[in-house]
Every structure is written in structure tokens, then in C-alpha cells.
Amino acid sequence: MGAEQAWLLAAVPAGMFIVLALLGRYLPRGGDYLGVLAIGTSFVLFFFVLADYLDFYDLEAGQTAITRVINWSQVGSFDIDFGIYVDQITIVMLAVVTTVALMVNIFSIGYMKDEPRYWWFFALLQLFAASMLTLVMSDNLLLLLISWELVGVCSFLLIGFYWEKRSATEAAKKAFVTTRVGDVGLMTGIILLYREAGTFNIQHILEMAEAGEFNETYLFVALSFIFMGAMGKSAQVPFHVWLPDAMEGPTPVSALIHAATMVVAGVYLVARLLPAYEVADNTLIIITIVGLTTALLSGFIAIVQTDIKKVLAYSTVGQLGFMFVALGSGNTTAAMFHLMTHAFFKALLFLGSGSVIHATHHHQEMTDMGGLWRKMPITGTTFFIGSLALAGLPPLAGFWSKDEILHAADEHWGLWALSLLSFAAIVTAFYTTRLFIRTFMGKPNNPEIYEHTHESNGFMTIPLVVLAVLAVTSGFVIFREVGEAIGFPGGFSEFVFLHEPHHYEIDWTLAATSFVLSFVGIYLGAYIYWGGRLTLSTRAAEFQPRIYEMLRSKFYFDELYQWAINNVVLGFSFVTSWFDRYVVNDTGVDGSAQITGYTGSVLKYIQTGRVPNYAMAIALGVVLLAVAGLAVRG
């Protein structure tokens, strides 16, 4: 078993999906243990792949990637080769996906216990894992596109899992349609690249781009379209509107898909193609601006949300923005590093909130909570760790990765980017603290709910603990010593890089700055929300009610889109339906039939039934023919 068999990581869950889909409802316990078994197998197999890969890895000799290709079909001169491509980025993604998926599967056994269609949930989790793993391993854009769409389908099915609820189906539709709009861009970009490159193979395209074989503007346009697809999937402004609504799905889904794995597909894609983006470097500024806007916007919205899942959703959107800023600064290391740490602590936070929701019997509003730490110590502690990681407090994982991004932005763009990003970081820390304090600390707002709350069972708490450990420790892999100790050729920055590995040295000024930022945010949050000084925030809200409303209404994006749909899309469809009904159908189809019928009803009178008339017709015809013949003859 080596890295060339990495495709098994996707094949096992895929096979289990089929088994569960067909037989799941008949199996005892809905086959949940089978699901865990499948993902667990992938998790274990990952280590084999990792070992084999590290063995093979030799930077000086240029050996950094393992591939295995199958020729799928050949139609004329159109070859489709499907293959896997395992390099450093792939390894990181495989680690993240298998780990978080395994934790989520275990958690779901506890969380989804009495839910309807229990077996189908696990089947879908398998399908999702298989698709996501395929996505990160695929060596060509076509296979990537296929698995991209597949994860979108899984997201749709899982968001709408509770389809008895109207809001869930609406949210699923919204997610799918919004990402579809982005996918139009993705497909356009892929087709444009294929047209010039003649291949879907990613590495070939990158080589061609670096050799300058693309027309610069053409490359810029194609990559911008691809970025549009990434924006859709990764919920960047203005495509972010689907992610908060996606919280209608079960919380394990939110943890897996909408925090750690699917939404980072956009980040992964851009990271993969970053060498090409660097060649068409006008794209980088666009990516950075989008990331910054998203980070700031989502932060502002998050500070006024009262649903704990919504806060985390907007937080995810913002953190993805951070990752794009890193990519826009040409730094794959920072982006992938933050992707990894974020996956761990965000999944932790989501699963923690799931634990809370389960314990309070499906209440999600912070206004119903408070003081839950006493009742749910494990959840509370792990949530605390996750919050600190998100806020970026050293020495937790979030600190190191966020610091890297700030460093990248400063280096590439300068002070303005750094300032904006820092502000976003403060806001992040602020709303995270707000979330934690209002949920777990202080006096309970709803004594009834508080009464019935209790700590969740082992299936739920164990993943929380595991993820908490990762949230604490995964930051340290940035250091060369730590990396080498676990068998890597160095720290994270010596393993994942854009052009060259670079040795990580702590930039003490920047480190101090980020520490201050997170501390300021935490302090502000604590100041306002701890000790019941809630009145400060209420006063702030009343001070500028319009701004508060704007934030509450998420900057009116949904209203704008709905208006556009109502007036533009539906208006246009009214026109086309009118055209279809009255021109195509009534005039064209019915019309030609009616003309025929009418002509027939008029012409039928020629059939008088009287022979003399017919004889006349014959004679007349003969005479006319004779005349015509004579005329032609001259």
C-alpha cells in the first residue's frame, strides 16, 4: 500500500455509500458503525500514503509528487485521462478531510440518534467524503469539476436533510443555486484553459503558464472565471449568502462541510493554480480585495447575530476571506496552514455548538443560553479552547496561522492590507468572545432550558476532545524542529510552499502585534459581555439604529438578490414565456396547423363531384400546357 493507491481513500467511502444507500435502512443501527469503519479505514490508509510519500519526497531531485493515471476514454483526438496527483498540498488536504470526517462521523452517532432517516445521513457522509477526497487528489480539471459538483450535490442533500422544514429546503436550494452561479464561472474558466492548453491536466497547464505560453489577458480572464467558481463555493462576497442559511442542516454537516472541507475547496483550487495566478498577477489584487472585503463584512455581521450557528457561519466566511488574502499575497504556505488549523478549531466549535444544541433540546439562540459551562464542562472547555484558537491567542494553533497571513499580506501589499486585516482580526476576536461568554458564562437567561441541560454522551464529547488537542498543537508544526520530529523534511513552511521552501523564523514585532490584536478583541468582548454590562451593547445599538439594522439585515444582500430575481430574472422569464406561448406555440405550431386546416376547408369546394367540372379542369390544363409549351418554344 503506497501513495499510488491513494485513490483507495476515496474508493472505500464511495463503496460504503453504495452499501449504505441500498441496505442502510435494513441494517441494525442504520449502519452507522459501517460508516465510521469506512472513514476510519481511509484515515488509517492515509498514514500509509503519508509514509510512502515522505519516503519518496526528495526536493533536490525534484521528486515532489506521485501520480497515477488511468486512460478513461479516447474519442477521436480527445483524450480523457483520469489520475491522481499527490503532492504536499494534497497531503495536507487528505489529512484534514480524513481527520475531520472521522470525528464528525463519530459525533453523528451521538447527535443524530433519534433523527429520522438516520441511515441515509451516514450514507451521505460517505458520499461526501469520497467526493471531497477525489477532488483534492484529482490531477485534471475535469475530474476536479466532477467531484466539485458532487460535493455540491451532497451539500444540497445534507442541508435539506430535514426536508419537512420549509426553511431547510429553501436553504438547500439557495446553496445550490448560488454555488451554481459561481460554477458557471468555473466551467467557463476551465473551458477557456482547455481551449488554449489542449489539456485538462493541471500540471501541464501550470507548466505552460509559467513558460509564458498563454496570452496574458486570456490567462487573466480564464483564471478570473475560475476564481468566480471558488468564490461561489467558498462563500466569498457577493456569493456568501448561502452559507449562513446552510446552517439549517444538521450540525455535524455544518462542521464537516461548511467549515472544514467543502468550503475550502475554493481555497484549494486557487492554491493549486497559484503558479498560474502569479503569472497573470492582476488576478492577485482581485483575490486579495475579495478576501479583505469578505473578512471585514462577515465580521461586522457576526457581531450582531444571536444564533450560535450563524455566528460561526459568518466566522467561517470571514476566515475563508483570510485564506484568500494569503493566496492573493502569493503565499500558499500561509493559506494552507490556516486552512488546516481553521478546519480543526472551526469543526471543534461547530461540534461543540452541536453538543449545546443537543443538550438544550434544539435551542440555538444565545438569548436562551448562559452559564452552561457549569452544566457541560467538557463541551465548555473544548469550546473555550476553540474560541481562543479562533481569536488567535498564542500559543494556540490559530495564532500561528493568522500571524502567517498577516505577515504575507504585509510583505506583498503593504500597510493598508495589514491594517484592514488586523481590524478584521480584532473583530473576529470580539465576536468569538461574545459568543463564548453569552453561551457558557454568566447567569442563565432561560432557567427552564438550563434545568434540563446536561453534558452530552461520549460519542459527542470524544471528538471534541480530539479536535481540541489538535487545535492546541497543530500550530506548532510551523517549526522546523517539530516538523522533523514527526518525519517531515521540516516545518510547515518547508513542506508546503509556492516556489521554494522557506525557513520559518518568528517575526517578533508581528507576533507581538497579532497578540495585541487578539487580546484587544477579547478584552473588548469580555468587557461588554461579562459581568452583565450588556447595556453597553444595547446602548450602542440604539445609538445608531440604522447601522444596527443594516448589520442585522446582513447588509441587505438577500433583499438585493431577491429584488434582482423578482424583477430581472422573473421579468425576463415572463418575456420569454410570452414569446414561447404566443409566438412559438400559437403562431408557429398551432398556426401552421390551422393554416393547413383553413386552406383545406377552402379548397375542398373544388371537389364538386361533378364530372363536367373535372373534365373542364383537364381540358383547361391541356390548353394551358400547350400555350406554355408554345411560349417556351418561341
Added chain:
Amino acid sequence: MVPMENYLALSGILFALGVYGVLARRNAILVLMSVELMLNAVSLNFVTFAAYLDPDRILGAIFAVFVITVAAAEVGLALAIVIRLYRVRQTANVDEADILKW
């Protein structure tokens, strides 16, 4: 001494008169008489050509013989039909047999 064209013109006029009769006469028997006229005109035409242009093989005359033969047979049959029609419809007018109309 009579040029060929004269005969041809004569047969043409006869034919045209026959056509008029077929189209304009109401009684079936009158129509039949007009058809006889037409047939005669045609025979005359053929014999003319045979006489002036093809004296060795006189195909036209032979043709005329057969035309006369067949015309006789045809008249017999046609009149039988007319009698039949008269028995059924009490009329021999061709423009009153119009059941097969629109």
C-alpha cells in the same frame, strides 16, 4: 392537290368541337357523341400523317382501324352504363351525379 395542313386543320377543328361538346353538354349520351367526334378527328389526323409522310408502312391507317374498333366497343359499354344510371337515378344528366363531393 390538297396540302397536308388542310387535313390537319380540319381534324383540329373537329377535335375542338368535340371538346366543347364534352364540356358543355348535360346529357350523357350527347357527351358520348362528342367523344365520338373527338375520336374521329384523331383518326383523321393519323391517316393524314400516314398518307403524306409514311406511305410505306401506313401505320396511321392501321391505328385508325383499331381506334374505330375500340370506339365501337366503348360506345356499347358506355351506353350500357348510361342505361343503368338512368334506371337508378331517373336521369341521364352528368351534372346530377355528384354524390362524391366535398
Added chain:
Amino acid sequence: MATEVLWWIFAVAVVATSAGVVFSGSVIHSAIFLILSLAGVGVMYVFLTVEFLALVQFLIYGGAVTVLILLALMLTRLGSPGRPERLTSGQAPFAFLVGGGLAAILVGVAFATDWRENIPDSPINMPLQLISERLFEDFSVAFLLAAALLLVAMVGAIILARQEEGE
């Protein structure tokens, strides 16, 4: 010279009687005119030196066909008086036009066409010998078929005109 004048007399006679057939107001008159017209054509055959054909014409047409027609007229009670029926249909004007057009075309073509150069002035004599040779040697099959045709026509006519029981 005499031939010409004679020809012209008979030609006019033929045309006149034929016109009488189609324009006459009485059916019996039309029948009589038909006999005369057919006889006239027979005379034309004489001018064309196929006397045999003239004989056949007189016999068949004048003898058989016209008798048949008169018989049919009797049977359908059209000859008797007290039956004033319109004999010319509504489309007579158009028929006139068509007929007139046809006549014009045919006559015009007859005179305007460039027949071949060495047309004899008068018809060449066609002996009876020639006719019998053609009929019995070259076209014997057709001859026999014509005979069969006549038989079939006779049988058919009998069947068609038969009066069923109780009719």
C-alpha cells in the same frame, strides 16, 4: 382542281354537321348530325385513298354506333317530346373558350410548323394490299387482342344493362 373544290365542299360539310352535333337544341337532331358528320369523315378517308377505312367507317359508325346511340336515346326517353330539358350546362361559356383556344392552337400549329421539305402535294396511294399485310403480319397480336376486347365488351355490356328480377 376539281378535287380541291370537292374537298372543300365536304370539309365545310363535316365542320357544319359537327357543329350541329354539339350546338343543336334537340337530341335527335344531334344524333342525325352525328351520322352525317361521320359519313363526311368517311369521305375524307376516300380523299386520302384509304377506301377500305372509309368502308369500315360507314359500316361501323354509321351502322352500329349510331344505331346504339339512337337505341339508348329511346330507352332513356329523351327523344320523346314533353321533356323540355336544358341540354347545355352552366359551364358552356368556359367550354367555348377552351374549345376555341384549342382550335386556335391546333390550327395554328398545323400551319406554322415546319414540316419536312419533300411532302408530296397529294396523298400517296395506299393499296388495300398494304393494309392487310400490316394488319395480319406485323400487328396480328394487336388484331387478335382487339377481337378479344370486343368479346369482353359485349359480355360486359350485357351484364351492365341487364334488368334484374323485380327491377
